[in-house]
Amino acid sequence: MPDFIAEWLNQNDIFTAMTLMEYWDGLVTTVHLVFLSLVIGLLVAVPLAILRTVRNPLVSGPIWVYTYLFRGTPLLIQLYIIYYGVAQIPGIQETFWWEIFKEPLYPALLAFTLNTAAYTTEIIRGAILSTPNGEIEAAKAYGMNWLLRMRRIILPSAARRAVQAYSNEVIFMLHASAIASVVTIVDLTGAARNIYSRFYAPFDAFIFVALCYMVLTFILVFAFRKLENHLLRHQRPVNG
Amino acid sequence: MLDLKGYGPALAEGAVVTIELAFFSLALALTLGLLGASAKLSGNRVLTGIATTYTTLIRGVPDLVMMLLFYYGGQVAVNALSDYLWETRGIDFFFQFDPFMSGVVTIGLIFGAYMTETFRGAFLAVDVGQIEAAKAYGFSRWHTFRRVMIPQMLRHALPGIGNNWQVLLKTTALVSIIGLTDMVRVAEEAAKAERMPFHFFIPVAAVYLALTAGSELFIKWLDRRANVGVVQGN
Numbered sequence: 001m002p003d004f005i006a007e008w009l010n011q012n013d014i015f016t017a018m019t020l021m022e023y024w025d026g027l028v029t030t031v032h033l034v035f036l037s038l039v040i041g042l043l044v045a046v047p048l049a050i051l052r053t054v055r056n057p058l059v060s061g062p063i064w065v066y067t068y069l070f071r072g073t074p075l076l077i078q079l080y081i082i083y084y085g086v087a088q089i090p091g092i093q094e095t096f097w098w099e100i101f102k103e104p105l106y107p108a109l110l111a112f113t114l115n116t117a118a119y120t121t122e123i124i125r126g127a128i129l130s131t132p133n134g135e136i137e138a139a140k141a142y143g144m145n146w147l148l149r150m151r152r153i154i155l156p157s158a159a160r161r162a163v164q165a166y167s168n169e170v171i172f173m174l175h176a177s178a179i180a181s182v183v184t185i186v187d188l189t190g191a192a193r194n195i196y197s198r199f200y201a202p203f204d205a206f207i208f209v210a211l212c213y214m215v216l217t218f219i220l221v222f223a224f225r226k227l228e229n230h231l232l233r234h235q236r237p238v239n240g
Numbered sequence: 241m242l243d244l245k246g247y248g249p250a251l252a253e254g255a256v257v258t259i260e261l262a263f264f265s266l267a268l269a270l271t272l273g274l275l276g277a278s279a280k281l282s283g284n285r286v287l288t289g290i291a292t293t294y295t296t297l298i299r300g301v302p303d304l305v306m307m308l309l310f311y312y313g314g315q316v317a318v319n320a321l322s323d324y325l326w327e328t329r330g331i332d333f334f335f336q337f338d339p340f341m342s343g344v345v346t347i348g349l350i351f352g353a354y355m356t357e358t359f360r361g362a363f364l365a366v367d368v369g370q371i372e373a374a375k376a377y378g379f380s381r382w383h384t385f386r387r388v389m390i391p392q393m394l395r396h397a398l399p400g401i402g403n404n405w406q407v408l409l410k411t412t413a414l415v416s417i418i419g420l421t422d423m424v425r426v427a428e429e430a431a432k433a434e435r436m437p438f439h440f441f442i443p444v445a446a447v448y449l450a451l452t453a454g455s456e457l458f459i460k461w462l463d464r465r466a467n468v469g470v471v472q473g474n
Contacts, residue, residue: 072452073445074413080428081445084437175302182417189305202312206305214300 014204019195026191027212029105033187034177037109038170041116048117049124050150063121070118075176078115083107083183104183112180116173123165127158160231167224171217178213188212242443247430251440254423255447261343261412261422266405268348273355278385280360291356298353304414306350311342311418343415351408358400363389365396395466402459406452413448423447 052063070078086092086101100106131154139153181190192209196202244251279291298306314337325331366389374384416425427440434440 069445069449072449074410074424074448076413076416077424077427077441077445077448080424080431081437081441084431084441088435088437171299175304178302178304179414179417181304189302189308192305193308196308196312200316202309202316206309206313210301210305210309213302213305214297217300 014195014199014201015208022186022191022195023188023209023212026186026188026209029185029190030174030177030180030187031216033105033109033112033180033185034174037112037116037177038173040109040113041120041173044113044117045120045124046155048121049128052121052125053128067118067121070115071122075111075115076179076182079108079111079179079183082111104180104185108180108183108185112173112177115176116169119169119172120166123162123169124158126165127162128154130161131157163224163228163231167220167228170224171220174216174220175213244440244443245430245434245436247426247440250421250426251423251430251444254421254426257340257420257422258412258424258447259451261340261347261415261420262409264344265347265351265408265412268344269351269355269404269408270401272348272352273359276352276356277359277363280356281363295353295356298350303346303350303411304417307342307346307414307418310346311337311339314342314345339415339418339420342418343412343420347408347411347415350411351404354404354407355401358397358404359393361400362393362395362397366392395470398459398463398466402455402463405455405459409451409455410448 048063048066052060052067054060083104086107092098092101135153135157136149139149144152177187178189180187181193184190186194188209192205196205199205276291276294279287282288318335318337322334325333370388370392371384374388379387412422413424416422416428419425423444427444431437431440
């Protein structure tokens with residue numbers, strides 16, 4: 001180890017092994033929370049996006065209302081409504097749901113999932129609607145029915161067009177997850193807040209955590225760029 | 241009728257705080273965005289470097305973390321400066337770094353970075369012929385910027401500004417976390433005291449919804465006006 005790093009480690013009493021472990025646990029919580037809400041959110045969003053493009057307003061209407069409500073209000077309020085609201089549902093404290101929802105992690109997971117599913121639904125819907133008509137006509141000419149067309153033609157082609165916007169949503173979700181610390185979850189931001197209040201050292205505590213988020217963000221950006229290159233390989237210039 | 245248990249006036253005041261916060265932040269964000277975009281397009285390597293560092297740093301860090309840093313760190317910095325001035329110069333200087341200020345600074349800085357990208361794209365969308373024409377008329381660089389670039393760029397920037405504004409409006413809710421008594425804070429206190437979360441949070445959510453929906457209509461109207469005289473191919 002270079003001397004100056006060793007010296008710095010000896011001089012500071014904030015970044016000890018103990019606080020670094022706290023940051024690590026926070027990192028694990030953040031990644032866990034964000035990953036789960038993104039995966040569940042995506043699984044919910046795909047069928048919703050398909051139904052949202054159906055012409056029958058009785059089908060697409062309620063989904064529009066859902067995405068409009070969740071995209072038009074702050075995530076913090078959605079989190080508060082779910083976190084404080086669950087306990088107020090009459091009789092819930094006697095059911096097994098209470099065992100799950102009295103942990104703050106699950107209300108936060110629910111709020112994040114509903115929020116990201118709303119945004120993702122609209123992203124995928126946009127991608128589905130912008131499918132070139134010729135592709136759909138060709139599929140019809142081959143005698144594909146609606147389901148087969150959706151599965152083989154429209155969704156794969158929409159996924160390619162959605163990936164750019166979806167990568168933004170993923171990064172947005174990572175950053176938005178910082179508010180989990182408000183409902184007593186010790187995620188990365190929660191760890192930083194604890195360490196700040198223990199040492200009254202705002203710069204050390206928050207700049208360090210900002211760097212952690214930055215590293216996570218750049219990993220995501222890099223991974224999505226790889227994925228995009230992979231998905232859009234067929235559009236690359238011949239000698240590119 | 242909705243019974244707000246006497247929290248009605250406080251909620252209304254909180255809503256005003258939210259709107260004020262949003263407008264001040266927007267003003268700062270637009271200024272920074274214009275500066276950032278000009279720096280990125282200036283061709284000066286130092287300026288471009290500064291602007292690129294700014295937008296990259298901002299996009300990597302969550303808004304809440306930045307807000308906490310500015311709020312808690314801002315006060316520590318002010319205290320240190322105050323001590324220093326008192327000890328070395330005997331100047332009595334102190335001010336409280338309040339949540340409103342931290343909120344405006346943070347939200348302004350964050351959305352300034354997004355506005356930079358919006359304005360940059362919009363400037364690039366201005367027809368090169370227009371700039372050449374301005375040069376041919378002997379316009380100075382500043383004159384070209386103000387008389388030709390700005391008016392023609394706005395049309396392209398409007399949709400982006402609109403999107404950023406919608407996100408900005410929702411981001412203001414975070415300032416309740418560092419203790420600003422905006423409507424979210426009031427609702428939270430009321431909900432805890434009365435044990436009625438739905439009763440207080442749903443009206444606040446409705447206000448946000450009304451604000452975003454109203455903004456959407458207003459931006460559409462502005463967009464129509466800005467595009468008068470543009471033939472849109474369909």
